[in-house]
Amino acid sequence: MNIDNESGVLDEALERLHISGPERLGRLTNHAPMVVESLASHGRSADVHRWLDLYSSHLEEFPAPFAPVTGADWPEALGDPRRAADWIAYFTREIADRPWRELLATWWPRLLPGMYGGSTHPVIRVGHAVRALTLNGENPPRLTELAHGLGYWAARHQPVTGITPLAAEPGVGALAALDSVPPIADPSGGFPTRLARVDRLPAWQDTTTDPDEARLRLTELVRAATHRYATHGHGNATMMVHAATAPNAVLRTLPALPRELWAPSLHAAWTASAAVTAMYAPAEPVAYTSPPVRLTGEEVMERALAHGDEHVIKMTDTALDVGDEQALAAALRCAELSDPLRG
Structure with a gap:
């Protein structure tokens, strides 16, 4: 499996998508970044933009900012979907200043308890972004995609509580x-x-x-x-x-x-x-x-x-x-x- 780096189709598609928001209609996920990475990863780069053209009616403009997220107040902003743009901006700044693996290691344990928000789509988007980075190296579109995925996850962060564990048979x-x-x-x-x-x-x-x-x-x-x-x-x-x-x-x-x-x-x-x-x-x-x-x-x-x-x-x-x-x-x-x- 190898993303087509020669044509740069994946990177072009991600740049095209980063002007769109992570959701539409206030609750439905924008699946396009995940799909284009899937297609590129399986040698279907030639079909990426055609598929995006079909999906374009499902895209909405990038949301307006609400209130900046900072290193001091991020716990209060966690799980607030109104702050999706603010979270994406925060991770975009962070990923420009730190190695992406270091940033991921810091935020993964913070975000993991809330991976259930957004119908699990945020963690799925992050997984696609990480695959693109690990298989083919970092560049601005792929780093920006990771920032968008992490920001979406932080905005839709939703823990699960009150679950009674049922005993499972050994093995x-x-x-x-x-x-x-x-x-x-x-x-x-x-x-x-x-x-x-x-x-x-x-x-x-x-x-x-x-x-x-x-x-x-x-x-x-x-x-x-x-x-x-x-x-x-x-x-x-x-x-x-x-x-x-x-x-x-x-x-x-x-x-x-x-x-x-x-x-x-x-x-x-x-x-x-x-x-x-x-x-x-x-x-x-x-x-x-x-x-x-x-x-x-x-x-x-x-x-x-x-x-x-x-x-x-x-x-x-x-x-x-x-x-x-x-x-x-x-x-x-x-x-x-x-x-x-x-x-």
Whole structure:
């Protein structure tokens, strides 16, 4: 996997997007930065601007500033969506003065407890930005994208509290742990409303402290959540995607973080994946059926791009990271369940 640096299409697209805000209609996420990074990472740079043209009606102007965020008052500004522009400006200043890995190491533990805000999209955007930086090096558009992602996360920071841990059987795998997640009592309303009703989750891997073990378990979680979409995505075609893409964003970020942050990252990612499962998973699965003709990863991405929906493309991106047959089937299932993008 390698972003096309010769054409600079990703950097052009990011510069084009940085005049837009992180949301639209006051609550819906701008997915374009994540999608263009996914496309560029899988050799589809030639399609980036065409896709952006189709998505352009979903973009809004960059929000107006509210009150500057400073190093002294940032705790009061955390989780205030009115200050998205102020947070982005703060991180833009910081990333100009400090190495980006140092900045990320400082802010990751501050932001991690609130990775559930914005339907987990902020951490996903950060994961895409980190992948671009780690695979291909830093330059102004990619550093600015990380600043936008961190700023969006800070503005939508939303911790989860009041969850009773349920005992998990020793040695249980991620797939079985997700299967054991109890649904919320009232599955109505949007993401913030449902999230407030999550009160019980299995305590899977809550005692893991070794960094290497944490990375293995996080990899297992991404695989399990991706596979599970093939059988459970019909619970909510869009929202069930995040049970896989949110922990995968954390997994992508681990190499850029100090090792002592890997285990806390696993625990937060599990909570996010399990909470989405509690909020949106259907009561009954459907049978997983292999595609009649086995497709390559490149062919599955081609289908996702033709479909155009942002969540389909991002689910395919994660499925390609997992890389096995059922993961690709999950990406195809996501396209089957989702409405195509219309320009």
